[in-house]
Protein backbone atom coordinates (compact mmCIF):
# COMPACT_ATOMS: atom_id res chain seq x y z
CA UNK A 1 0.00 0.00 0.00
CA UNK A 2 1.08 3.59 -0.53
CA UNK A 3 2.21 5.91 2.24
CA UNK A 4 -0.68 6.91 4.50
CA UNK A 5 -1.98 10.30 3.51
CA UNK A 6 -1.70 13.20 5.96
CA UNK A 7 -5.21 14.37 5.09
CA UNK A 8 -8.29 12.59 6.43
CA UNK A 9 -9.33 9.59 4.32
CA UNK A 10 -12.41 11.34 2.88
CA UNK A 11 -10.48 14.40 1.79
CA UNK A 12 -7.75 12.32 0.18
CA UNK A 13 -10.41 10.23 -1.57
CA UNK A 14 -12.00 13.37 -3.06
CA UNK A 15 -8.72 14.53 -4.63
CA UNK A 16 -8.93 12.60 -7.95
CA UNK A 17 -12.54 13.67 -8.44
CA UNK A 18 -11.74 17.31 -7.72
CA UNK A 19 -8.83 17.13 -10.17
CA UNK A 20 -11.19 15.78 -12.86
CA UNK A 21 -13.79 18.43 -12.07
CA UNK A 22 -11.11 21.10 -12.39
CA UNK A 23 -10.14 19.63 -15.76
CA UNK A 24 -13.76 19.91 -16.88
CA UNK A 25 -14.35 23.35 -15.41
CA UNK A 26 -15.49 24.80 -18.74
CA UNK A 27 -18.22 22.17 -19.23
CA UNK A 28 -19.31 22.48 -15.62
CA UNK A 29 -19.32 26.29 -15.86
CA UNK A 30 -21.52 25.95 -18.96
CA UNK A 31 -23.87 23.73 -16.94
CA UNK A 32 -24.02 26.29 -14.15
CA UNK A 33 -24.48 29.16 -16.68
CA UNK A 34 -27.39 27.43 -18.40
CA UNK A 35 -28.79 26.68 -14.95
CA UNK A 36 -28.67 30.36 -13.99
CA UNK A 37 -30.51 31.32 -17.21
CA UNK A 38 -33.09 28.65 -16.38
CA UNK A 39 -33.50 30.24 -12.92
CA UNK A 40 -34.02 33.70 -14.39
CA UNK A 41 -36.61 32.31 -16.84
CA UNK A 42 -38.44 30.53 -13.99
CA UNK A 43 -38.47 33.69 -11.90
CA UNK A 44 -39.88 35.78 -14.76
CA UNK A 45 -42.99 33.61 -15.29
CA UNK A 46 -44.89 34.42 -12.03
CA UNK A 47 -44.20 38.14 -12.62
CA UNK A 48 -45.85 37.82 -16.04
CA UNK A 49 -48.79 35.96 -14.43
CA UNK A 50 -49.11 38.74 -11.84
CA UNK A 51 -49.12 41.45 -14.48
CA UNK A 52 -51.56 39.48 -16.67
CA UNK A 53 -54.07 39.10 -13.83
CA UNK A 54 -53.78 42.55 -12.32
CA UNK A 55 -53.74 44.43 -15.65
CA UNK A 56 -56.69 42.37 -16.94
CA UNK A 57 -58.68 43.02 -13.75
CA UNK A 58 -57.88 46.72 -14.04
CA UNK A 59 -59.08 46.39 -17.68
CA UNK A 60 -55.92 48.13 -18.79
CA UNK A 61 -54.71 45.49 -21.20
CA UNK A 62 -55.99 42.39 -22.97
CA UNK A 63 -55.06 39.07 -21.32
CA UNK A 64 -54.14 37.53 -24.70
CA UNK A 65 -50.89 39.39 -25.11
CA UNK A 66 -49.83 38.36 -21.61
CA UNK A 67 -50.85 34.79 -22.25
CA UNK A 68 -48.63 34.74 -25.36
CA UNK A 69 -45.75 36.18 -23.33
CA UNK A 70 -46.24 33.56 -20.59
CA UNK A 71 -46.24 30.80 -23.23
CA UNK A 72 -43.05 32.19 -24.74
CA UNK A 73 -41.37 32.39 -21.32
CA UNK A 74 -42.47 28.78 -20.70
CA UNK A 75 -40.90 27.72 -23.98
CA UNK A 76 -37.61 29.47 -23.21
CA UNK A 77 -37.52 28.04 -19.67
CA UNK A 78 -38.33 24.58 -21.04
CA UNK A 79 -35.41 24.84 -23.45
CA UNK A 80 -33.09 25.84 -20.61
CA UNK A 81 -34.45 22.95 -18.48
CA UNK A 82 -33.50 20.49 -21.22
CA UNK A 83 -30.11 22.16 -21.82
CA UNK A 84 -29.15 22.24 -18.13
CA UNK A 85 -29.97 18.55 -17.69
CA UNK A 86 -28.13 17.59 -20.88
CA UNK A 87 -24.98 19.48 -19.93
CA UNK A 88 -25.05 18.12 -16.37
CA UNK A 89 -25.45 14.52 -17.55
CA UNK A 90 -22.86 14.71 -20.31
CA UNK A 91 -20.31 16.23 -17.91
CA UNK A 92 -20.99 13.64 -15.23
CA UNK A 93 -20.72 10.77 -17.74
CA UNK A 94 -17.37 12.17 -18.85
CA UNK A 95 -16.15 12.24 -15.23
CA UNK A 96 -17.39 8.68 -14.76
CA UNK A 97 -15.67 7.48 -17.93
CA UNK A 98 -12.36 9.06 -16.96
CA UNK A 99 -12.53 7.67 -13.42
CA UNK A 100 -13.38 4.21 -14.80
CA UNK A 101 -10.49 4.35 -17.28
CA UNK A 102 -8.07 5.23 -14.49
CA UNK A 103 -9.42 2.60 -12.15
CA UNK A 104 -9.36 -0.19 -14.76
CA UNK A 105 -5.87 0.82 -15.93
CA UNK A 106 -4.74 0.71 -12.33
CA UNK A 107 -6.41 -2.65 -11.64
CA UNK A 108 -4.68 -4.09 -14.72
CA UNK A 109 -1.32 -2.71 -13.53
CA UNK A 110 -1.62 -4.34 -10.11
CA UNK A 111 0.41 -7.50 -9.88
CA UNK A 112 -1.17 -10.93 -9.75
CA UNK A 113 -0.54 -11.18 -6.01
CA UNK A 114 -3.12 -8.42 -5.46
CA UNK A 115 -5.68 -10.19 -7.66
CA UNK A 116 -5.07 -13.41 -5.69
CA UNK A 117 -6.26 -11.63 -2.57
CA UNK A 118 -8.90 -9.24 -3.96
CA UNK A 119 -12.38 -10.56 -4.48
CA UNK A 120 -13.47 -10.28 -8.10
CA UNK A 121 -16.98 -9.24 -7.06
CA UNK A 122 -15.63 -6.37 -5.00
CA UNK A 123 -13.43 -5.11 -7.81
CA UNK A 124 -16.38 -5.30 -10.21
CA UNK A 125 -18.51 -3.35 -7.77
CA UNK A 126 -15.82 -0.63 -7.55
CA UNK A 127 -15.81 -0.37 -11.32
CA UNK A 128 -19.60 -0.26 -11.68
CA UNK A 129 -21.85 0.67 -8.77
CA UNK A 130 -19.34 2.86 -6.93
CA UNK A 131 -18.60 4.82 -10.08
CA UNK A 132 -22.34 5.12 -10.78
CA UNK A 133 -22.82 6.67 -7.36
CA UNK A 134 -20.07 9.16 -8.02
CA UNK A 135 -21.61 9.98 -11.43
CA UNK A 136 -25.03 10.47 -9.84
CA UNK A 137 -23.51 12.98 -7.45
CA UNK A 138 -21.56 14.82 -10.15
CA UNK A 139 -24.75 15.25 -12.18
CA UNK A 140 -26.23 17.04 -9.22
CA UNK A 141 -23.41 19.57 -8.85
CA UNK A 142 -24.46 22.04 -11.61
CA UNK A 143 -28.15 21.30 -10.94
CA UNK A 144 -27.71 22.04 -7.25
CA UNK A 145 -25.87 25.30 -7.95
CA UNK A 146 -28.81 26.57 -10.04
CA UNK A 147 -31.29 25.20 -7.50
CA UNK A 148 -29.51 27.06 -4.70
CA UNK A 149 -29.48 30.21 -6.83
CA UNK A 150 -33.21 29.79 -7.45
CA UNK A 151 -33.94 29.30 -3.73
CA UNK A 152 -31.95 32.43 -2.78
CA UNK A 153 -33.41 34.66 -5.51
CA UNK A 154 -37.00 33.46 -4.97
CA UNK A 155 -36.67 33.97 -1.20
CA UNK A 156 -35.46 37.54 -1.79
CA UNK A 157 -38.31 38.16 -4.26
CA UNK A 158 -40.86 36.78 -1.78
CA UNK A 159 -39.58 38.98 1.05
CA UNK A 160 -39.50 42.00 -1.20
CA UNK A 161 -43.06 41.29 -2.38
CA UNK A 162 -44.56 40.72 1.06
CA UNK A 163 -42.21 40.13 3.99
CA UNK A 164 -44.98 39.33 6.48
CA UNK A 165 -46.55 36.69 4.23
CA UNK A 166 -43.11 35.30 3.27
CA UNK A 167 -42.32 34.73 6.93
CA UNK A 168 -45.34 32.46 7.40
CA UNK A 169 -45.22 30.77 3.99
CA UNK A 170 -41.56 29.83 4.20
CA UNK A 171 -41.41 28.45 7.75
CA UNK A 172 -42.36 24.85 6.82
CA UNK A 173 -40.16 24.65 3.73
CA UNK A 174 -36.66 24.08 5.27
CA UNK A 175 -38.12 20.92 6.79
CA UNK A 176 -38.55 19.66 3.21
CA UNK A 177 -34.78 19.72 2.86
CA UNK A 178 -34.31 17.77 6.10
CA UNK A 179 -37.01 15.27 5.10
CA UNK A 180 -35.51 14.76 1.64
CA UNK A 181 -32.07 14.16 3.09
CA UNK A 182 -33.27 11.61 5.66
CA UNK A 183 -35.45 9.95 3.05
CA UNK A 184 -32.62 9.66 0.57
CA UNK A 185 -30.24 8.28 3.21
CA UNK A 186 -32.76 5.66 4.36
CA UNK A 187 -34.25 4.64 1.02
CA UNK A 188 -30.93 4.00 -0.69
CA UNK A 189 -29.88 0.88 1.30
CA UNK A 190 -33.47 -0.38 1.08
CA UNK A 191 -33.49 -0.06 -2.73
CA UNK A 192 -30.05 -1.71 -2.89
CA UNK A 193 -31.38 -4.60 -0.80
CA UNK A 194 -34.34 -5.02 -3.19
CA UNK A 195 -31.98 -5.02 -6.19
CA UNK A 196 -29.70 -7.58 -4.54
CA UNK A 197 -32.60 -9.86 -3.72
CA UNK A 198 -33.91 -9.53 -7.28
CA UNK A 199 -30.47 -10.43 -8.63
CA UNK A 200 -30.39 -13.44 -6.34
CA UNK A 201 -33.82 -14.57 -7.48
CA UNK A 202 -32.76 -14.12 -11.11
CA UNK A 203 -29.76 -16.39 -10.43
CA UNK A 204 -31.93 -19.12 -8.90
CA UNK A 205 -34.44 -18.84 -11.79
CA UNK A 206 -31.61 -18.99 -14.32
CA UNK A 207 -30.04 -22.01 -12.62
CA UNK A 208 -33.40 -23.75 -12.43
CA UNK A 209 -34.16 -23.18 -16.11
CA UNK A 210 -30.62 -23.90 -17.35
CA UNK A 211 -30.28 -26.92 -15.08
CA UNK A 212 -33.81 -28.23 -15.63
CA UNK A 213 -32.48 -31.65 -16.69
CA UNK A 214 -30.51 -32.03 -13.45
CA UNK A 215 -33.48 -30.77 -11.40
CA UNK A 216 -35.89 -33.21 -13.08
CA UNK A 217 -33.34 -36.02 -13.26
CA UNK A 218 -32.93 -35.91 -9.47
CA UNK A 219 -36.65 -35.34 -8.88
CA UNK A 220 -35.61 -32.13 -7.16
CA UNK A 221 -38.55 -29.97 -8.33
CA UNK A 222 -39.94 -29.52 -4.77
CA UNK A 223 -36.47 -28.57 -3.46
CA UNK A 224 -36.01 -26.00 -6.22
CA UNK A 225 -39.57 -24.68 -5.81
CA UNK A 226 -38.88 -24.15 -2.09
CA UNK A 227 -35.72 -22.21 -2.94
CA UNK A 228 -37.68 -19.98 -5.34
CA UNK A 229 -40.39 -19.43 -2.74
CA UNK A 230 -37.81 -18.45 -0.13
CA UNK A 231 -36.23 -15.97 -2.57
CA UNK A 232 -39.64 -14.52 -3.44
CA UNK A 233 -40.37 -14.10 0.28
CA UNK A 234 -37.07 -12.28 0.75
CA UNK A 235 -37.92 -9.88 -2.09
CA UNK A 236 -41.34 -9.23 -0.58
CA UNK A 237 -39.81 -8.44 2.82
CA UNK A 238 -37.19 -6.03 1.56
CA UNK A 239 -39.70 -4.39 -0.81
CA UNK A 240 -42.03 -3.84 2.14
CA UNK A 241 -39.16 -2.20 4.06
CA UNK A 242 -38.66 0.19 1.13
CA UNK A 243 -42.41 0.82 0.90
CA UNK A 244 -42.56 1.62 4.64
CA UNK A 245 -39.78 4.20 4.30
CA UNK A 246 -41.57 5.79 1.32
CA UNK A 247 -44.88 5.72 3.19
CA UNK A 248 -43.30 7.57 6.11
CA UNK A 249 -41.56 10.30 4.12
CA UNK A 250 -43.74 11.01 1.10
CA UNK A 251 -46.77 12.36 3.02
CA UNK A 252 -44.43 14.83 4.78
CA UNK A 253 -43.34 16.00 1.32
CA UNK A 254 -46.98 16.74 0.51
CA UNK A 255 -47.89 18.13 3.89
CA UNK A 256 -45.18 20.76 4.26
CA UNK A 257 -45.97 22.68 1.02
CA UNK A 258 -49.68 22.44 1.92
CA UNK A 259 -49.02 24.20 5.23
CA UNK A 260 -47.24 26.92 3.23
CA UNK A 261 -50.22 27.07 0.88
CA UNK A 262 -52.67 27.43 3.80
CA UNK A 263 -50.58 30.34 5.13
CA UNK A 264 -50.48 32.01 1.72
CA UNK A 265 -54.19 31.56 1.02
CA UNK A 266 -55.29 32.43 4.58
CA UNK A 267 -53.11 35.44 5.27
CA UNK A 268 -52.73 36.48 1.63
CA UNK A 269 -56.45 36.06 0.91
CA UNK A 270 -57.25 38.27 3.93
CA UNK A 271 -54.83 40.91 2.65
CA UNK A 272 -56.41 40.81 -0.83
CA UNK A 273 -59.89 41.25 0.66
CA UNK A 274 -58.59 44.18 2.71
CA UNK A 275 -57.04 45.69 -0.38
CA UNK A 276 -53.49 45.41 1.00
CA UNK A 277 -52.48 43.07 -1.81
CA UNK A 278 -53.56 42.55 -5.39
CA UNK A 279 -54.94 39.22 -6.61
CA UNK A 280 -52.25 38.81 -9.28
CA UNK A 281 -49.62 39.41 -6.62
CA UNK A 282 -51.10 36.67 -4.44
CA UNK A 283 -51.18 34.19 -7.33
CA UNK A 284 -47.57 35.03 -8.27
CA UNK A 285 -46.57 34.74 -4.60
CA UNK A 286 -48.09 31.29 -4.41
CA UNK A 287 -46.36 30.14 -7.59
CA UNK A 288 -43.03 31.29 -6.13
CA UNK A 289 -43.63 29.39 -2.89
CA UNK A 290 -44.51 26.19 -4.81
CA UNK A 291 -41.47 26.78 -7.01
CA UNK A 292 -39.23 26.26 -3.96
CA UNK A 293 -40.56 22.79 -3.18
CA UNK A 294 -38.65 20.71 -5.74
CA UNK A 295 -35.27 22.53 -5.50
CA UNK A 296 -35.34 22.19 -1.69
CA UNK A 297 -35.99 18.45 -1.98
CA UNK A 298 -33.20 18.14 -4.54
CA UNK A 299 -30.74 20.02 -2.33
CA UNK A 300 -31.62 17.64 0.53
CA UNK A 301 -31.02 14.66 -1.71
CA UNK A 302 -27.73 16.13 -2.92
CA UNK A 303 -26.45 16.17 0.67
CA UNK A 304 -27.25 12.47 0.99
CA UNK A 305 -25.72 11.75 -2.43
CA UNK A 306 -22.56 13.61 -1.40
CA UNK A 307 -22.26 11.27 1.59
CA UNK A 308 -22.70 8.21 -0.61
CA UNK A 309 -20.25 9.60 -3.18
CA UNK A 310 -17.72 10.10 -0.36
CA UNK A 311 -18.09 6.47 0.68
CA UNK A 312 -17.79 5.33 -2.96
CA UNK A 313 -14.74 7.55 -3.51
CA UNK A 314 -13.13 6.07 -0.41
CA UNK A 315 -13.68 2.56 -1.73
CA UNK A 316 -12.24 3.50 -5.14
CA UNK A 317 -9.31 5.19 -3.38
CA UNK A 318 -8.60 1.98 -1.46
CA UNK A 319 -7.85 0.27 -4.79
CA UNK A 320 -6.12 3.28 -6.36
CA UNK A 321 -3.74 3.64 -3.42
CA UNK A 322 -2.40 0.09 -3.81
CA UNK A 323 0.97 0.51 -5.49
CA UNK A 324 1.86 -2.03 -8.21
CA UNK A 325 4.72 -4.23 -6.99
CA UNK A 326 5.90 -5.47 -10.37
CA UNK A 327 7.14 -2.41 -12.24
CA UNK A 328 9.50 -1.71 -15.12
CA UNK A 329 13.11 -0.70 -14.30
CA UNK A 330 14.22 2.86 -15.11
CA UNK A 331 16.84 1.62 -17.54
CA UNK A 332 15.63 -1.69 -19.02
CA UNK A 333 17.98 -4.15 -20.76
CA UNK A 334 17.25 -5.42 -24.30
CA UNK A 335 14.65 -8.17 -24.82
CA UNK A 336 16.22 -11.67 -24.52
CA UNK A 337 15.98 -13.78 -27.68
CA UNK A 338 18.15 -16.83 -27.00
CA UNK A 339 16.08 -18.51 -24.32
CA UNK A 340 18.66 -19.39 -21.64
CA UNK A 341 16.82 -19.77 -18.30
CA UNK A 342 18.44 -19.68 -14.88
CA UNK A 343 16.86 -19.93 -11.43
CA UNK A 344 19.53 -19.21 -8.84
CA UNK A 345 18.88 -20.09 -5.18
CA UNK A 346 15.28 -18.88 -5.45
CA UNK A 347 13.09 -18.64 -2.40
CA UNK A 348 9.45 -17.73 -2.91
CA UNK A 349 6.17 -18.14 -1.02
CA UNK A 350 2.76 -16.58 -1.70
CA UNK A 351 2.98 -15.88 1.99
CA UNK A 352 6.61 -14.89 2.64
CA UNK A 353 6.66 -16.97 5.84
CA UNK A 354 5.63 -20.15 4.02
CA UNK A 355 8.04 -20.67 1.12
CA UNK A 356 6.78 -22.88 -1.72
CA UNK A 357 10.24 -22.84 -3.34
CA UNK A 358 13.38 -22.65 -1.21
CA UNK A 359 16.92 -23.03 -2.56
CA UNK A 360 15.48 -23.69 -6.05
CA UNK A 361 18.19 -23.91 -8.76
CA UNK A 362 17.54 -24.64 -12.42
CA UNK A 363 19.63 -24.04 -15.53
CA UNK A 364 18.16 -24.59 -18.98
CA UNK A 365 20.25 -24.35 -22.14
CA UNK A 366 18.70 -22.38 -25.03
CA UNK A 367 16.62 -24.54 -27.36
CA UNK A 368 16.31 -27.49 -24.96
CA UNK A 369 13.27 -28.78 -23.15
CA UNK A 370 12.74 -29.64 -19.50
CA UNK A 371 9.78 -31.37 -17.88
CA UNK A 372 9.07 -30.33 -14.32
CA UNK A 373 7.61 -33.15 -12.29
CA UNK A 374 6.49 -33.25 -8.69
CA UNK A 375 3.60 -34.26 -6.53
CA UNK A 376 0.54 -32.03 -6.43
CA UNK A 377 1.22 -28.73 -4.65
CA UNK A 378 5.00 -29.13 -4.94
CA UNK A 379 5.34 -25.77 -6.73
CA UNK A 380 5.59 -26.70 -10.45
CA UNK A 381 3.17 -24.03 -11.63
CA UNK A 382 4.79 -21.57 -9.25
CA UNK A 383 8.05 -21.96 -11.21
CA UNK A 384 6.14 -20.95 -14.37
CA UNK A 385 4.49 -17.98 -12.67
CA UNK A 386 7.87 -16.72 -11.44
CA UNK A 387 9.45 -17.07 -14.89
CA UNK A 388 6.69 -14.97 -16.43
CA UNK A 389 7.16 -12.50 -13.57
CA UNK A 390 3.72 -12.67 -12.07
CA UNK A 391 5.68 -12.52 -8.81
CA UNK A 392 9.25 -11.65 -7.78
CA UNK A 393 11.21 -14.11 -5.63
CA UNK A 394 11.85 -13.13 -2.04
CA UNK A 395 15.44 -14.33 -2.37
CA UNK A 396 17.74 -15.32 -5.25
CA UNK A 397 17.30 -14.42 -8.89
CA UNK A 398 15.71 -15.55 -12.12
CA UNK A 399 17.42 -14.66 -15.38
CA UNK A 400 16.73 -14.91 -19.11
CA UNK A 401 19.87 -14.92 -21.27
CA UNK A 402 21.80 -13.90 -18.15
CA UNK A 403 19.65 -10.82 -17.48
CA UNK A 404 17.70 -10.66 -14.22
CA UNK A 405 13.96 -10.43 -14.99
CA UNK A 406 13.82 -7.30 -12.83
CA UNK A 407 16.15 -5.54 -15.30
CA UNK A 408 13.74 -6.18 -18.20
CA UNK A 409 10.42 -4.51 -18.94
CA UNK A 410 7.46 -6.65 -17.92
CA UNK A 411 6.22 -6.50 -21.54
CA UNK A 412 9.54 -7.89 -22.83
CA UNK A 413 9.49 -10.74 -20.28
CA UNK A 414 5.97 -11.70 -21.39
CA UNK A 415 6.95 -11.43 -25.06
CA UNK A 416 10.02 -13.62 -24.49
CA UNK A 417 8.16 -16.22 -22.42
CA UNK A 418 5.00 -17.76 -23.87
CA UNK A 419 2.68 -19.55 -21.50
CA UNK A 420 -0.05 -22.08 -22.18
CA UNK A 421 -2.20 -22.10 -19.08
CA UNK A 422 -3.69 -25.16 -17.46
CA UNK A 423 -7.18 -23.70 -18.07
CA UNK A 424 -7.57 -22.16 -21.48
CA UNK A 425 -9.73 -19.06 -21.53
CA UNK A 426 -11.12 -18.37 -24.96
CA UNK A 427 -12.77 -15.01 -25.44
CA UNK A 428 -16.07 -14.49 -27.25
CA UNK A 429 -14.37 -13.44 -30.45
CA UNK A 430 -13.12 -14.91 -33.72
CA UNK A 431 -10.57 -17.74 -33.79
CA UNK A 432 -8.07 -15.36 -35.42
CA UNK A 433 -8.58 -12.71 -32.73
CA UNK A 434 -8.21 -15.34 -30.01
CA UNK A 435 -4.88 -16.47 -31.44
CA UNK A 436 -3.65 -12.88 -31.90
CA UNK A 437 -5.14 -11.95 -28.51
CA UNK A 438 -2.06 -10.26 -27.02
CA UNK A 439 -0.67 -9.21 -30.41
CA UNK A 440 -3.42 -7.50 -32.39
CA UNK A 441 -0.69 -6.24 -34.73
CA UNK A 442 0.02 -9.82 -35.89
CA UNK A 443 -0.60 -10.31 -39.63
CA UNK A 444 -3.04 -13.02 -40.86
CA UNK A 445 0.05 -14.91 -42.12
CA UNK A 446 1.58 -14.89 -38.61
CA UNK A 447 -1.71 -16.11 -37.14
CA UNK A 448 -1.96 -18.90 -39.72
CA UNK A 449 1.68 -19.89 -39.16
CA UNK A 450 1.10 -20.10 -35.38
CA UNK A 451 -2.02 -22.21 -36.00
CA UNK A 452 -0.09 -24.52 -38.33
CA UNK A 453 2.71 -24.99 -35.80
CA UNK A 454 0.15 -25.71 -33.08
CA UNK A 455 -1.58 -28.30 -35.28
CA UNK A 456 -4.76 -26.21 -35.34
CA UNK A 457 -4.80 -25.04 -38.96
CA UNK A 458 -6.68 -28.07 -40.32
CA UNK A 459 -9.65 -27.98 -37.99
CA UNK A 460 -9.82 -24.15 -38.19
CA UNK A 461 -10.14 -24.41 -41.98
CA UNK A 462 -13.07 -26.78 -41.44
CA UNK A 463 -14.92 -24.34 -39.13
CA UNK A 464 -17.96 -22.57 -40.69
CA UNK A 465 -16.14 -19.24 -41.12
CA UNK A 466 -12.55 -20.43 -40.78
CA UNK A 467 -10.48 -17.91 -38.79
CA UNK A 468 -13.52 -15.60 -38.53
CA UNK A 469 -15.63 -18.19 -36.67
CA UNK A 470 -16.78 -16.79 -33.36
CA UNK A 471 -15.82 -19.03 -30.43
CA UNK A 472 -15.78 -18.69 -26.64
CA UNK A 473 -18.89 -18.34 -24.50
CA UNK A 474 -22.06 -18.49 -26.67
CA UNK A 475 -19.85 -19.03 -29.74
CA UNK A 476 -19.02 -22.14 -31.74
CA UNK A 477 -18.25 -25.06 -29.42
CA UNK A 478 -14.77 -26.51 -29.59
CA UNK A 479 -13.45 -29.70 -28.07
CA UNK A 480 -10.91 -29.65 -25.24
CA UNK A 481 -8.11 -30.62 -27.64
CA UNK A 482 -9.06 -27.91 -30.15
CA UNK A 483 -9.15 -25.29 -27.41
CA UNK A 484 -5.76 -26.42 -26.21
CA UNK A 485 -4.27 -26.16 -29.71
CA UNK A 486 -5.66 -22.63 -30.07
CA UNK A 487 -4.07 -21.83 -26.71
CA UNK A 488 -0.73 -23.14 -27.98
CA UNK A 489 -1.07 -21.09 -31.18
CA UNK A 490 -1.85 -18.01 -29.06
CA UNK A 491 1.29 -18.50 -26.99
CA UNK A 492 3.64 -18.79 -29.98
CA UNK A 493 2.23 -16.07 -32.23
CA UNK A 494 4.94 -13.70 -30.95
CA UNK A 495 7.56 -16.44 -31.42
CA UNK A 496 8.75 -16.44 -27.78
CA UNK A 497 12.24 -17.69 -26.97
CA UNK A 498 10.86 -19.70 -24.04
CA UNK A 499 7.60 -21.60 -23.95
CA UNK A 500 5.91 -22.95 -20.83
CA UNK A 501 3.29 -25.62 -21.34
CA UNK A 502 1.38 -26.00 -18.11
CA UNK A 503 -0.48 -29.29 -18.19
CA UNK A 504 -1.21 -28.80 -21.89
CA UNK A 505 -2.64 -32.30 -22.23
CA UNK A 506 -4.70 -32.27 -19.04
CA UNK A 507 -7.91 -31.01 -20.67
CA UNK A 508 -8.11 -33.79 -23.22
CA UNK A 509 -9.06 -37.40 -23.44
CA UNK A 510 -5.90 -39.51 -22.96
CA UNK A 511 -6.65 -41.25 -26.27
CA UNK A 512 -6.47 -37.89 -28.09
CA UNK A 513 -3.34 -36.83 -26.25
CA UNK A 514 -1.16 -37.66 -29.23
CA UNK A 515 -2.71 -34.77 -31.21
CA UNK A 516 -1.59 -32.32 -28.55
CA UNK A 517 1.77 -34.06 -28.29
CA UNK A 518 2.31 -33.68 -32.03
CA UNK A 519 1.50 -29.97 -31.75
CA UNK A 520 3.76 -29.67 -28.73
CA UNK A 521 6.72 -31.36 -30.36
CA UNK A 522 6.49 -29.01 -33.37
CA UNK A 523 6.44 -25.87 -31.27
CA UNK A 524 9.14 -27.22 -28.93
CA UNK A 525 11.52 -27.77 -31.80
CA UNK A 526 14.51 -25.44 -31.36
CA UNK A 527 12.75 -23.49 -28.60
CA UNK A 528 13.49 -23.53 -24.87
CA UNK A 529 10.48 -25.30 -23.41
CA UNK A 530 9.36 -26.04 -19.89
CA UNK A 531 6.67 -28.68 -19.70
CA UNK A 532 4.68 -29.07 -16.52
CA UNK A 533 3.10 -32.46 -16.97
CA UNK A 534 1.89 -35.47 -15.12
CA UNK A 535 1.60 -37.98 -17.95
CA UNK A 536 4.63 -40.16 -18.68
CA UNK A 537 4.09 -39.80 -22.44
CA UNK A 538 4.30 -36.01 -22.26
CA UNK A 539 7.18 -36.01 -19.84
CA UNK A 540 9.17 -38.34 -22.08
CA UNK A 541 9.05 -35.73 -24.87
CA UNK A 542 11.40 -33.45 -22.92
CA UNK A 543 15.18 -33.68 -23.23
CA UNK A 544 15.46 -33.64 -19.47
CA UNK A 545 13.30 -34.06 -16.38
CA UNK A 546 13.64 -32.30 -13.04
CA UNK A 547 11.86 -33.62 -9.99
CA UNK A 548 10.66 -30.97 -7.52
CA UNK A 549 10.11 -31.75 -3.85
CA UNK A 550 10.41 -29.69 -0.66
CA UNK A 551 10.73 -26.52 -2.73
CA UNK A 552 13.86 -27.58 -4.63
CA UNK A 553 15.10 -29.80 -7.44
CA UNK A 554 15.82 -33.19 -5.92
CA UNK A 555 16.59 -35.13 -9.09
CA UNK A 556 17.63 -34.12 -12.58
CA UNK A 557 18.16 -36.34 -15.62
CA UNK A 558 16.58 -38.11 -18.57
CA UNK A 559 13.15 -39.71 -18.06
CA UNK A 560 14.39 -43.32 -18.41
CA UNK A 561 17.34 -42.62 -16.16
CA UNK A 562 15.13 -41.22 -13.38
CA UNK A 563 12.66 -44.06 -13.79
CA UNK A 564 15.47 -46.48 -13.21
CA UNK A 565 17.13 -44.80 -10.24
CA UNK A 566 14.55 -42.60 -8.41
CA UNK A 567 11.80 -44.38 -6.44
CA UNK A 568 10.24 -40.98 -5.60
CA UNK A 569 9.99 -40.20 -9.32
CA UNK A 570 8.28 -43.52 -9.99
CA UNK A 571 5.87 -42.87 -7.12
CA UNK A 572 4.93 -39.39 -8.41
CA UNK A 573 4.30 -40.69 -11.92
CA UNK A 574 2.32 -43.65 -10.66
CA UNK A 575 0.13 -41.37 -8.52
CA UNK A 576 -0.50 -39.03 -11.47
CA UNK A 577 -1.36 -41.84 -13.89
CA UNK A 578 -3.65 -43.38 -11.28
CA UNK A 579 -5.46 -40.06 -10.82
CA UNK A 580 -5.87 -39.78 -14.60
CA UNK A 581 -7.28 -43.26 -14.87
CA UNK A 582 -9.74 -42.60 -12.03
CA UNK A 583 -10.86 -39.36 -13.67
CA UNK A 584 -11.33 -41.09 -17.00
CA UNK A 585 -13.36 -43.86 -15.33
CA UNK A 586 -15.52 -41.42 -13.41
CA UNK A 587 -16.24 -38.98 -16.23
CA UNK A 588 -16.01 -41.15 -19.29
CA UNK A 589 -13.96 -38.21 -20.53
CA UNK A 590 -14.65 -37.25 -24.12
CA UNK A 591 -13.14 -34.64 -26.29
CA UNK A 592 -16.39 -32.74 -26.47
CA UNK A 593 -15.68 -30.56 -23.42
CA UNK A 594 -15.46 -27.33 -25.44
Ligand SMILES: Nc1ncnc2c1ncn2[C@@H]1O[C@H](COP(=O)(O)OP(=O)(O)OP(=O)(O)O)[C@@H](O)[C@H]1O
Pocket residue numbers: 116350351356374375376377378379380381382383
Ligand atom coordinates in the same frame (compact mmCIF):
# COMPACT_ATOMS: atom_id res chain seq x y z
N1 LIG B 1 -2.21 -17.75 -5.66
C1 LIG B 1 -1.83 -18.49 -4.60
N2 LIG B 1 -1.91 -17.98 -3.36
C2 LIG B 1 -1.53 -18.70 -2.30
N3 LIG B 1 -1.06 -19.96 -2.37
C3 LIG B 1 -0.95 -20.51 -3.58
C4 LIG B 1 -1.33 -19.82 -4.75
N4 LIG B 1 -1.13 -20.62 -5.82
C5 LIG B 1 -0.62 -21.78 -5.33
N5 LIG B 1 -0.52 -21.71 -3.98
C6 LIG B 1 0.02 -22.76 -3.11
O1 LIG B 1 1.37 -22.96 -3.45
C7 LIG B 1 1.69 -24.32 -3.48
C8 LIG B 1 2.25 -24.71 -4.83
O2 LIG B 1 1.26 -24.53 -5.82
P1 LIG B 1 1.50 -24.86 -7.35
O3 LIG B 1 0.26 -24.50 -8.08
O4 LIG B 1 2.77 -24.26 -7.80
O5 LIG B 1 1.65 -26.44 -7.27
P2 LIG B 1 1.74 -27.50 -8.44
O6 LIG B 1 2.93 -28.32 -8.14
O7 LIG B 1 1.68 -26.83 -9.76
O8 LIG B 1 0.41 -28.32 -8.15
P3 LIG B 1 -0.54 -29.14 -9.16
O9 LIG B 1 0.27 -30.26 -9.72
O10 LIG B 1 -1.62 -29.63 -8.26
O11 LIG B 1 -1.02 -28.17 -10.20
C9 LIG B 1 0.42 -25.08 -3.12
O12 LIG B 1 0.49 -25.38 -1.74
C10 LIG B 1 -0.68 -24.07 -3.37
O13 LIG B 1 -1.74 -24.26 -2.47
